[in-house]
Amino acid sequence: MDAMIEAIWLTVRLATITTLLLLIVSTPLAWWLARSRAWWKEGVGAVVTLPLVLPPTVLGFYLLLALSPSSPLGQAAEAVFGHTLPFTFEGLVVASVIYSLPFVVQPIRNAFEAMGDRPLEVAATLRATPLDAFFSVAVPLARGGFLTGAVLGFAHTVGEFGVVLMIGGNIPGETKVLSVAIYDYVETLQWGKAHALAGGMVVFSFLVILAMALIGRRATWVGR
Amino acid sequence: MPHGGSGIEAAFTGRLGGFALEARFAAPAQGITGLFGPSGCGKTTVLRCIAGLTRLPGGHLRVNGAVWQDGRRFLAPHRRPVGYVFQEASLFPHLSVTGNLRYGQRRVRGTAPHPVAFDDVVDLLGLAPLLDRPPMVLSGGERQRVALGRALLTQPRLLLMDEPLAALDRASKEDILPYLERLHANLQIPAFYVSHDLAEVERLADTLVLMDAGRVRAVGPLAALLADPALPLARLPEAAEVMDATVVGHEADYGLAVLAVPGATLLVPGAAGPVGGTRRLRIAASDVSLCRDGPPTGSSVLNVLPARILGAEPVAPHQMTVFLALGEAGDGAALLARITRKSWDGLGLRPGLTVHALVKSVALLDRE
Numbered sequence: 359m360d361a362m363i364e365a366i367w368l369t370v371r372l373a374t375i376t377t378l379l380l381l382i383v384s385t386p387l388a389w390w391l392a393r394s395r396a397w398w399k400e401g402v403g404a405v406v407t408l409p410l411v412l413p414p415t416v417l418g419f420y421l422l423l424a425l426s427p428s429s430p431l432g433q434a435a436e437a438v439f440g441h442t443l444p445f446t447f448e449g450l451v452v453a454s455v456i457y458s459l460p461f462v463v464q465p466i467r468n469a470f471e472a473m474g475d476r477p478l479e480v481a482a483t484l485r486a487t488p489l490d491a492f493f494s495v496a497v498p499l500a501r502g503g504f505l506t507g508a509v510l511g512f513a514h515t516v517g518e519f520g521v522v523l524m525i526g527g528n529i530p531g532e533t534k535v536l537s538v539a540i541y542d543y544v545e546t547l548q549w550g551k552a553h554a555l556a557g558g559m560v561v562f563s564f565l566v567i568l569a570m571a572l573i574g575r576r577a578t579w580v581g582r
Numbered sequence: 583m584p585h586g587g588s589g590i591e592a593a594f595t596g597r598l599g600g601f602a603l604e605a606r607f608a609a610p611a612q613g614i615t616g617l618f619g620p621s622g623c624g625k626t627t628v629l630r631c632i633a634g635l636t637r638l639p640g641g642h643l644r645v646n647g648a649v650w651q652d653g654r655r656f657l658a659p660h661r662r663p664v665g666y667v668f669q670e671a672s673l674f675p676h677l678s679v680t681g682n683l684r685y686g687q688r689r690v691r692g693t694a695p696h697p698v699a700f701d702d703v704v705d706l707l708g709l710a711p712l713l714d715r716p717p718m719v720l721s722g723g724e725r726q727r728v729a730l731g732r733a734l735l736t737q738p739r740l741l742l743m744d745e746p747l748a749a750l751d752r753a754s755k756e757d758i759l760p761y762l763e764r765l766h767a768n769l770q771i772p773a774f775y776v777s778h779d780l781a782e783v784e785r786l787a788d789t790l791v792l793m794d795a796g797r798v799r800a801v802g803p804l805a806a807l808l809a810d811p812a813l814p815l816a817r818l819p820e821a822a823e824v825m826d827a828t829v830v831g832h833e834a835d836y837g838l839a840v841l842a843v844p845g846a847t848l849l850v851p852g853a854a855g856p857v858g859g860t861r862r863l864r865i866a867a868s869d870v871s872l873c874r875d876g877p878p879t880g881s882s883v884l885n886v887l888p889a890r891i892l893g894a895e896p897v898a899p900h901q902m903t904v905f906l907a908l909g910e911a912g913d914g915a916a917l918l919a920r921i922t923r924k925s926w927d928g929l930g931l932r933p934g935l936t937v938h939a940l941v942k943s944v945a946l947l948d949r950e
Binding site for chain 2: 476479480482483484486487488495498499501
C-alpha cells in the first residue's frame with residue numbers, strides 16, 4: 359500500500375511541477391508563435407509539436423543521449439544540479455516538460471490567435487503599454503486556452519510511460535511513477551493493485567476530459 | 583512645443599499591400615472633421631495612421647504643434663493622447679461596462695486641458711443603467727456608447743471615430759446619433775469622424791476631407807465642399823447644402839421657428855430652441871425650385887428666398903444642379919437646386935441672374 363501511495367504522490371508532484379514550468383515556458387512561446395510574422399516560426403512550431411507524433415521511446419532515447427555525462431548538455435546539467443539528470447526526479451521533470459510542451463503551447467497559441475489584433479489595439483489606444491496590455495487583456499481573454507493547456511499538460515504528464523522508462527527507470531520514490539507502477543504490478547501478477555491504480559486512472563482521465571469540455575463551453579460563451 | 587502651429591497636419595504616403603495611399607491634409611484644431619469617401623478609399627487607414635496603429639514609413643503627423651511622426655520619429659500608439667472608437671465597439675468582454683470605462687481612465691498620466699469626469703461621461707451618454715452589466719448583454723448601440731465613453735475618459739486631445747455607426751441597424755443609429763450631436767456641441771477637442779454615409783457627415787462634421795482611391799480630393803468647410811461645382815458631392819442624387827443658422831424668433835401659433843442664415847431668413851417647423859441658439863439646417867437640392875420673375879404669389883411654399891445663380895452643372899441626362907448664393911446681391915449662404923434641363927432652357931436661366939428659390943422643405947439636423 360505504501361508503495362502505491364508513494365507512486366501516486368510522486369506522480370502528482372511530477373505533474374504539478376511540470377505543469378507550472380510548462381505554463382512559464384509555453385506562455386511566451388505561444389505568444390511568439392501566435393503573433394510573430396517571422397517566416398521560420400512554423401519551423402519552431404513544428405519542433406515544439408514533434409513530441410505529439412514521435413514515439414515516446416524515441417524522445418526518451420535522444421534525451422538520454424543529450425543528458426548523458428559525456429554530452430555538453432549533460433555536463434551543463436551536472437553543473438547546475440550537482441549530478442547527472444538521467445534516472446533522477448529532476449531528469450523526469452525536464453523530460454516531461456519537453457514531452458508535454460505541445461499540449462500546453464497549442465491551446466494557448468490558439469487562444470492568442472483567436473482574439474486577433476483588435477483587443478491589443480484597443481488597449482494601446484487606451485494608453486496600455488504592450489506589457490500591460492498582455493497581462494490586462496491578452497491573458498484574461500486567453501484564460502480558456504490557459505486552463506485547457508494546464509489540464510492537458512497535467513494529465514499528459516500523469517499518463518506518460520515510455521519517456522519515463524527510458525530516462526527515469528524504476529526507482530521507488532524517485533522515478534517510479536503511476537504508469538510504471540502499474541506495469542510493475544502486472545509483471546509481478548499483483549492484479550488487485552494494478553486494478554486499483556488502473557481504475558483510478560480511468561476515473562481521473564474521464565474527469566479531465568469532462569472538465570475540458572466544460573472549460574471549452576465556458577470559454578466560447580464568454581468570448582461571444 | 584517645437585512649433586507653435588495649432589490643428590492637425592498630416593501626410594501619409596506609401597503602400598500597404600496592393601493599396602497606395604497618398605493623403606495630405608490639414609485640419610483645424612476645433613470641431614469635427616469628417617473623413618468621407620467610398621468604402622476602400624483609405625479613410626480608415628488614415629485614421630489608423632493618426633492613432634499610430636498603422637505605420638507608414640514616409641508619414642508625417644503634427645498635432646497642435648507636437649510631432650507624432652516624422653522620419654524616424656514615431657510616437658507609440660499608447661503614448662498618443664487620442665481616443666479611438668472602432669467600427670465594432672470592441673469592448674473588453676472580461677470587464678464590466680464600468681471596468682471598460684475605467685480601463686483607459688486609470689492609465690492616463692498627467693493632466694488634461696479639459697478634464698473629462700466619469701460622471702459627466704455617464705450623464706452625456708446615458709450610461710448609468712448599464713454600468714454593472716457585462717458587455718455581451720448590451721445592444722449594438724449601447725456598446726458603441728460605452729466605447730465612446732471609454733475613449734473620452736482617456737482625456738484625449740484628439741478623438742478618432744471610425745464609422746461608429748456602420749455596424750448598427752437603423753434603430754440603433756437613431757438611438758446613438760443624438761448622443762453624438764450632444765458630444766459635438768460639448769466637445770472641446772478636435773475630432774475625426776470616418777464615414778461613407780453623407781447623411782452622418784452632414785449632421786456631425788464641420789470640416790470635410792473628401793477621399794477617393796487613397797487620395798485626398800478636397801479639404802474645407804463642409805458647406806463649401808457640398809456646394810463645390812468641381813466636386814462630385816453636388817451631383818449626387820441626394821445632394822444637399824447645410825448651413826448653421828441662428829434662432830431669431832418663433833411663430834408659436836403656427837409652430838414655426840424663424841432662423842437666420844447669411845442672406846436669408848427661414849421659417850422652419852418644429853422646436854428650434856431659444857432665441858440666440860445655433861442650429862444646423864439641411865436643404866436638399868431636390869427640395870428647391872427656381873422662379874425667374876419675382877416672388878410667386880399664392881404659393882403654399884413658406885420659404886421663398888431671393889438668390890443669385892452662380893453656375894450650373896448637368897447631372898443625369900436631363901437634370902441640372904444649379905449653384906446659388908442667397909440674397910439679392912448673391913453674397914449669402916450657398917444653396918443647391920435640382921431642376922430639369924427643360925426648365926433651365928425654358929426659363930432662360932444663366933449665371934449672374936437673380937431668381938427666387940422656392941424651398942419646399944428644411945430639415946433641422948441637430949436636436950437639442
